[in-house]
Amino acid sequence: MKIHEYQGKELFDRMGIPTAKGKVCRSVSEVLSAYEELGLERAVVKAQVLTGGRGKAGGIKIGNNRAEIEAAAKAILGMEIKGLIVDRVMVAEAVEIAAEFYFSFAVDRNAKSVVMILSREGGVEIEEVAAKTPEKIHKIPIFPFVGIPDFLAKKAAAMLFDEWSLVNQGYKMIQNLYKLMVATDASLVEVNPLVVTKDGRLIALDAKLNFDDNALFRQPEIESLYEPDEEEKRELEAKSNGFSFVHLGGEIGCMVNGAGLAMATMDLIKLYGGKPANFLDIGGSSNPRKVIEAMKLLLSDKEVKVVLINIFGGITRCDDVARGLISAFNEIKTEIPIVIRLTGTNEKEGREMLKGTPFHSAETMGEAIKRAVELV
Amino acid sequence: MSILIDKNSKILVQGITGRDGGFHASKMKEYGTRIVGGTSPGKGGALHDGIPVFNTMTLAVKETAADTSIIFVPAAFVKDAIMEAAESGIKLIIVITEGVPTLDYIAARHYAVAMGARIIGPNCPGLISPGKSLVGIMPGNIFTPGRTGVISRSGTLTYEVVYNLTRAGIGQSTAVGIGGDPVAGLYYIDLLQMFQGDPDTDSIVMIGEIGGDAEERAAAFIKDHVTKPVFSFIAGQTAPADKRMGHAGAIISSGTGSAREKIAALEAAGVTVVDEPAKIPAKIKALV
Numbered sequence: 001m002k003i004h005e006y007q008g009k010e011l012f013d014r015m016g017i018p019t020a021k022g023k024v025c026r027s028v029s030e031v032l033s034a035y036e037e038l039g040l041e042r043a044v045v046k047a048q049v050l051t052g053g054r055g056k057a058g059g060i061k062i063g064n065n066r067a068e069i070e071a072a073a074k075a076i077l078g079m080e081i082k083g084l085i086v087d088r089v090m091v092a093e094a095v096e097i098a099a100e101f102y103f104s105f106a107v108d109r110n111a112k113s114v115v116m117i118l119s120r121e122g123g124v125e126i127e128e129v130a131a132k133t134p135e136k137i138h139k140i141p142i143f144p145f146v147g148i149p150d151f152l153a154k155k156a157a158a159m160l161f162d163e164w165s166l167v168n169q170g171y172k173m174i175q176n177l178y179k180l181m182v183a184t185d186a187s188l189v190e191v192n193p194l195v196v197t198k199d200g201r202l203i204a205l206d207a208k209l210n211f212d213d214n215a216l217f218r219q220p221e222i223e224s225l226y227e228p229d230e231e232e233k234r235e236l237e238a239k240s241n242g243f244s245f246v247h248l249g250g251e252i253g254c255m256v257n258g259a260g261l262a263m264a265t266m267d268l269i270k271l272y273g274g275k276p277a278n279f280l281d282i283g284g285s286s287n288p289r290k291v292i293e294a295m296k297l298l299l300s301d302k303e304v305k306v307v308l309i310n311i312f313g314g315i316t317r318c319d320d321v322a323r324g325l326i327s328a329f330n331e332i333k334t335e336i337p338i339v340i341r342l343t344g345t346n347e348k349e350g351r352e353m354l355k356g357t358p359f360h361s362a363e364t365m366g367e368a369i370k371r372a373v374e375l376v
Numbered sequence: 377m378s379i380l381i382d383k384n385s386k387i388l389v390q391g392i393t394g395r396d397g398g399f400h401a402s403k404m405k406e407y408g409t410r411i412v413g414g415t416s417p418g419k420g421g422a423l424h425d426g427i428p429v430f431n432t433m434t435l436a437v438k439e440t441a442a443d444t445s446i447i448f449v450p451a452a453f454v455k456d457a458i459m460e461a462a463e464s465g466i467k468l469i470i471v472i473t474e475g476v477p478t479l480d481y482i483a484a485r486h487y488a489v490a491m492g493a494r495i496i497g498p499n500c501p502g503l504i505s506p507g508k509s510l511v512g513i514m515p516g517n518i519f520t521p522g523r524t525g526v527i528s529r530s531g532t533l534t535y536e537v538v539y540n541l542t543r544a545g546i547g548q549s550t551a552v553g554i555g556g557d558p559v560a561g562l563y564y565i566d567l568l569q570m571f572q573g574d575p576d577t578d579s580i581v582m583i584g585e586i587g588g589d590a591e592e593r594a595a596a597f598i599k600d601h602v603t604k605p606v607f608s609f610i611a612g613q614t615a616p617a618d619k620r621m622g623h624a625g626a627i628i629s630s631g632t633g634s635a636r637e638k639i640a641a642l643e644a645a646g647v648t649v650v651d652e653p654a655k656i657p658a659k660i661k662a663l664v
Contacts, residue, residue, distance in 0.1 A: 110590070112485060263585060
C-alpha cells in the first residue's frame, strides 16, 4: 500500500525527521493562504499523486512570489499524471540545495532482511544509478533484534557526508527512519533526495513510504490512509470474498484455484492466441457460494465473451467440485459459454457429472484453453 | 533417499486444534507421516485423532524427540511460533500460514537461523517425499515415488505439474513448495544444491513466477554447480507491471521481476524452459 508524500511528511514530522515546512491544499485559494500562513517567499508546489515521475510530467513547479505560486497551483491542480487527476498539491518552502543524496530502508528478498541503501547520487532514479554505476550504491543489512546502533548509523552517515556536523545530524535521522519503518510495518521508507541546504541543514525533501499489506490488520492508522483507485476498488471487493483479482482487459474471463495456476492459465490463453480478461484466484476450496460470487465478478465485465474455469481438485475432490459448479449454475443464468476443466482426484467422476450440462468440459488445460479461444 | 524429510522424520503440528491444523494433521497421519504430536496452549493432555496435544513446544519435543514442525497458527502468531519451535530444538520448520507480516517473518527467521533451524515458507503448501513423508497440505495421492526433484513457488500449479509427471510414469524424490511471499526460507539455490547432492534424484523441475530475481540467481547457480538436468516453467508472462498476482511476492516492480528476464537467464544456463506445464514430462523423458 502506498501513501501520498504529504502523508509521509506528516509521519516524518512526528518522528522528528526534518522536512521542509509545507502544507497540503485542495484548491488555489488554499494554496495561497498556506503560502502566506507559512511565511514563504520562494516556494514549491508539488502534485500529490500515487505515482512516480511527477517532476517530468510538470507536476512540480517553483514560484518566487504570490503570483507565480498562484499560476503554479492553477496549472497543477486538475492536471493528469499517468491517468491520475491531481486533486491535491503540497505547497512547501523551496530550500536552497547544496547537495543531494539518496537514502532508503527496503525489504530485500535475497538478504531476507531490511537493508539500508544509500548513495551520494541523490535526486535521480536509483534504479538508473544501480544499473550504470552500482559502485556508487551502498547496502547494509540490518539485524532485526539489534536495529541500528549508534556506530552503524554514524558509519552509514559518514558514507554520505564528509563533514562531521552533517554526520551528527544524519545518524539520528537514520535511526528515526528505521524506527518509523518498524513502527508502521513499512516495506519501503525512501528519502530521495535527502538534501543538505546552503545553510547547512539536513532535510528530507521527499517522503516515499510503502506498507506491508499483510500487516495492515495491526496498523489501523496507516490503513485509514488507503485511497484505492477504481481498479483497486474492484480488487478490494473481490478480496472481501476471499479472491485475488486483477483486471486485464481481454475477452476470456478466468476462474482458477491457486495463484500460480491462475497465472499459468492467463499465459496459456495468450499462447493459444486469446486475450485473458483477468487474473482470478478463488483460493483453495471451490464451494458453490464462491463460484457464484466469482461468476458475478466475471460477468460484471462486459468485455467477457467466454468464461474458463480451471480447477485442480486436490484435497477437494473433482466430483465435489463438479457438484458445486452444477448447483452454482442453477442460480446463475447466463448466455456466455462456459468451459470447465477439472483435473486431479476423481476427475473422471467429475467430468462424467458435467456431461449433459450446457458446459463445455475439457480434459487437459491445453484443450480447455483452445476451446475457450475458439468460442470467443 | 530424498531431501529434508523421510520416513524417520518426526513431526509436530503447531496449532493442531485449529480447523486447518487439525484437518491436515489427520491427512498427514493418514498418508503415513510420523505425526508424533501437536501443540495448542492450554489444551495439553488432550488427543486429536489419537495424536497427543502439548501446551508448549519444549514439552512436546522433550516427550516425542521430534525434529520437524509444521505451523498452522494464524498470521499474527507465526513469529512467536517459529521462534518457539527453533528454541525448543526443532531443526526444520514448515510455515503454511498465509499473510504473515514481513517484518515478523524477518525477525523470526533471524532467530531461527541463530538457533540452527531451517524454515520452509511461509505461505507455502509444504513438502513431500512420496511414499515416505508428507509435511504440508499437498494432496498426497497425486504424488508417486521416483527420481525427479520438484521446487516451486506455487501450490496448485505444482500439483498440476506433478499430476502430469505421475501420469507419465515419472515419480518424485521430494517436492518442495517454497512459498509465494517475497521473503521466505529455503529457496531455489538451497534446494538445487540438496537435489544435486541427493543420489536418488536424477532431474529437477523448477517452477517459478514473476517477482524478484531468485530465478535469475538460481540460473547462475545452475550454470556453475548443477550437473543434473533442470526443467522449468515460469508463470506470469502476461502479468501487468506493478500488480500483485495473488502471491505477495508475485509482482513486477521498478522494471524487475518479469517472466521474460527469468526465462532468458534460465535458458542461458542450459535449463529446458517450457511454455506449457504439460510439456515437462516429455522433455524429461527425452533427456533422462
